[in-house]
Structure formats: C-alpha cells, structure tokens
Amino acid sequence: MLDSFRRHRELRSVVAYVRDATCAVGTLVPPGRPGFIRGAVVHFGISIVCGEALARVLPESNSVSWGAAAGLALGVVNVGVIGRRFPAIKALPLIPQLADNLAFGAVFALVVDR
16 A cells, blocks of 8 residues: 555656646746747757757667767757756756756667667
8 A cells, every 4th residue: 555655656656747847948948938839839849850869969889878978868858958947847856857968869869770
C-alpha cells in the first residue's frame, strides 16, 4: 500500500513538472504569458527545428551517443542560455531540463536509426 502511494505521488510530481515546464515555454512568444497550449505548440516547433538540425549533423556511427551529446548541447543553449532570460523557465530546475534534452537527442538518433 505504501509503495503504491509513493508511485502515485511520484507520478503526480512528474505530471506537475511536465505541465509547469510546458506552460513556461509559452512565455517565449508574445504576449509572454505562460500557457499549456501555447507552450505545447512552441515546444513542438523547437523540437522540429532541433530535430532537423540533428538529422543534418549526426554521424552514422555511434549516432545515439552523438545524439545524446548533441541533445545536451542543445539543452545548454536552449535552457541554460536562452531560457534563463525568461523568469518562468529560469524558475524550473535545470538538471531535469538538461536531462530531457539529452534524452531527446538520444531518442531522436535511435528513431532515425542512422
């Protein structure tokens, strides 16, 4: 019972983080207010642009490792440099955001299967 409660609480925490992060991305476009739908659209656009960049530069050998490294580099730029100028994004914990970008790069490379 206690184990089930912990899993439920952890899942709620993850869902809350994803919601907050998605809403925060909405501040990147005018009028600069957080919003889930706006954030999802902006995040999708950023993912398309980053995916296109990865598709053009990832080597065929060790593409998953390179994808993870490139995703982390994208995260440092997108979150650590650009995003830090926006209070709603700056308020989010940095490590999970960088981990998300690292995973994006690795999964992208795996799916593209270069």
